[in-house]
Amino acid sequence: MTQDNRIKGGQIDRTKTLRFTFDGHPYTGHPGDTLASALLANGVRLMGRSFKYHRPRGPISAGSEEPNAIVELRTGARQEPNTRATVAELFDGLEANSQNRFPSLKFDLMGINDRLSPFFAAGFYYKTFMWPAAFWEKVYEPIIRRAAGLGSLTRQDDPDEYDKGFLHCDILIIGAGPAGLMAALTAGRAGARVILADEDFRMGGRLNAETLTIGNHSGADWAAETVRTLAQMPNVRLMPRTTVVGAMDHGIYAAVERVSDHLPVPAPGKPRQILWRIYSAHAILAGGATERPIAFENNDRPGIMLAGALRTYANRYAVAVGDRVAVFTNNDDGLRTATDLQAKGIDIAAVIDTRQEGELLSGIRHLKGAQVIDSSGRLGLKSVTIRHANGKTETLSVNALGVSGGWNPNLNIASHHRGRPVWNEAIHAFTPPTDGPKNLIAAGAAAGALSTHAALATGAAQANAALAALGMATHSPDLPRAEDAPVNITPFWYVHEGKGRAWIDQQNDVTVKDVKLAKQENFTSVEHLKRYTTLGMATDQGKTSNITGLAIMAELTGRTIPQTGTTIYRPPYTPVAMGTLAGRSRGHEFKPTRLTPSHKWATEQGAVFVEVGMWLRAQWFPRAGETTWRQSVDREVLQTRASVGICDVTTLGKIDIQGRDAGAFLDKVYANTFSTLPVGKVRYGLMLREDGIVMDDGTTARLGENEWVTTTTTANAVPVFRHMEYVRQCLYPDMDVQLISTTEAWAQFSVAGPNARKLLQKVVDQDISDAAFPYMACANITVCGGLRARLFRISFSGELAYEIAVPTRYGDAMIRELMKAGEEFGAVAYGTESLGVMRVEKGHVAGNELNGQTTALNMGLGKMVSKKKDAIGMVLSQREGLAREDGLRIVGVKPVDPSKPLTAGSHFLDKGAAATAANDGGWLTSVVYSPHLGCSIALGYLKNGHTRIGDRMRAVNLLAKTEVEVEIVSPHFFDPEGERLRG
């Protein structure tokens, strides 16, 4: 097809031809085109099917307010549903497809919904699918979703990258029409740091769409010249293709820059889009205005557009949407469409003007007091029926109709902080609220100043207001001469006659009848109207429909529009892709990956890794011939207990605590007492939340009189540090104590097993015999002939064990040195699985037991809570409910039949008791296979557990469908007397 509807003029580059397809048909266009303008140039008006009734639809606008021309762009992994053809910049090779139709756009089977429309009125879903309730999820919703879908997802990963960026400025100007350009010029010349953002790829706003002049230039030329001037100012940043989508707090604005949407593939190293966070001292909203339609029967046919959009297509894109055009208007601006199009050589059939008064256009059939009452043309407009002032009807054969019901200021962003728009009787539209975001002011059409002169004047004035507020010198430019036509409008919202449907919200298929129904059912508040009819709840946020809908409701209820009120707008101004919000935070970059100091070495050993928070830790170290993880873990555990094993425990949080009051401080944050701990000793500590629940546990070593180091669990390293700072700063501000997190500063290894001392003595420079370095000792030492290190004789495994810490940069060397020293003992490296097995065998609590619901008493550690001092959580841990003797207690669990595996999460039930919540005795928290005992073992919390040692119960897991007879035992399966660790 050729570009039959292309006319002369416009801001397109005819020297280049772009090829593209729509629903598989090849077409051509030019740089400067949008997909919609190029399709219209090729005579394609039908671009989509409506959401509910599957009505054939074409674009009604030439901008981001478009409700109808919603298409899928591109194919493969870059396929993108629900994009507006009216803002999709054309590029060579673009593949576009219509959506929400089957099998084709021209013949859509779901079009049957249109015939069934009496059943699909507002509230249809609420009324019809109410009963039976169980049907909703299984039957109704899937059917509705299938029928009502818009575009489809590829289900492939997006191959493009999305970035986030930060910008700072004195004045952010939103919109680069006459007001925004003038504001930028004024503020820029005054030396302010200015950001000028516009959603369009060509700055100028309506100036590009009109034939109006500014000074001696066409509006478009003035805009281009002004943009060139601004581009040379180093203090002005121009951001085309950038939509400011939301006003956040304190002058922060969110903006989406479409860096590469207009390219087939992003340039190397460039993102597809950037989500900008713009910090501004002041902001000027110069977002222009959006034209609103007038509702009449069958007003949704392709070819019926906003009058201003017809002008945009003709003046900017050099496209005649039709060769015989009528205009339906209630205001003077609509008349411009008739004169502009006629000047382009397009046949104007008539201007149907709802107003009785006013002057007649010359040379154009201008019908006063007339209305359009119907239209025809199944897939595109063929004719409109009009009723003259004298009551007679006439059918005009036209293939395009421009409709103008007036202009609504684009105040959306100004009401993002709940400010209520203010009705302006002069222009019959809402203007920005007076209680909008702080330091945001509006200029130009967005402020209700609808003439070009007013836009220029308010742009300059508001820039000066912002400059003055910033304490900067103002700058008053000579305003170029421009039209200053008054807004002559007589409100007219919908044509009252006709039995058919007159659309208000074309994207959600809301009609005048639906508003009447809402009124009839007393949903007369605007918030109810919106939710009952879904008016304005589509992806366009009702930019072309909200005001019309509520104006009709006002009329129906006999109230004024201000009395009826208006809904407010929420971010984003236009839809934002999820990928843009995610930015780089996706896949494995969703969060940082932290590697332990022995990671490289562990990788060389073929370790299997597991994510622990942000850390990657070695889970086990498979050896040749081992085919299951259990074989590796059993070997690691048995060899550690038989000789010696080494594990990287760097991930445990480490906090250095120094100062004269460090001991007193630890007495506050831990339930047990630390101030009595001698220098050179380590003590286990239990940290409570203020509500008495256990928050964390770990060991604290006193390396010197005022030098302490605390360890936390891996998961709680950050929260515990935060909590300690809270206690230090907010509760005990005069304690002489300083904290610093040293988790990353030290590489720490556990060396455990009967040969641990022999192994370590080979690398430690000092004597670590039992006499010199007894159980729970700690010291600053040196290793390998002088490297500073820390040594702690502590044990999580129940073995004779040490933890040795060296500065992190020596961690890799240390693990290699330890393993070399351990060769003669057959030392093994062990991972988190073996760590878990050994701690369960020993009966030590860990994350599964410290689950944020359990107390020291539950853990069998009730005596650790000192009542002699005022530690965090002490008082409330003694509450009746938490201190009850018959509450949950930690127990060990063994299957009666050693061959039966246990399942974590199973619940304890007495023999013969039904598996109901009332009979629940508690649950299994941690389950491991103990190679030492040759069976599955577990820790668990059991009601009255300490009195039930030796009892037999059932461990029932209704989800895993398992039931095992178990024996309740002491949680200390291994070396209960602790002889080995003191060895």
Place this chain on the structure above:
Amino acid sequence: MIINHPLLGPRDAQEFTYLGDAALIDRPDGLSFPDATAAQDAFHDYLYLRDNPAGEHRELWYHEQGDRSWLVVTRNTVTHEITKVELARDVARARGRSK
């Protein structure tokens, strides 16, 4: 939001974590009560009874991605306007807290 840190100047709220009502500073002394019931009642009120005003609110924020200061931020919960930012340590001292 932007929090005007008393030591570091304006910082983005993303750098902070939020705790809640600054009344948490007024922690009772657990050993100062005649009996356990009185102590538990006082701590119950301290921990669980918080004002939740639509309007001016004094809150604790922690500059976790910064200098680790705990701050008392006076913020309007309706408009998010921040009218005062103080070091929690100074507030605690002013309210009689010491060691």
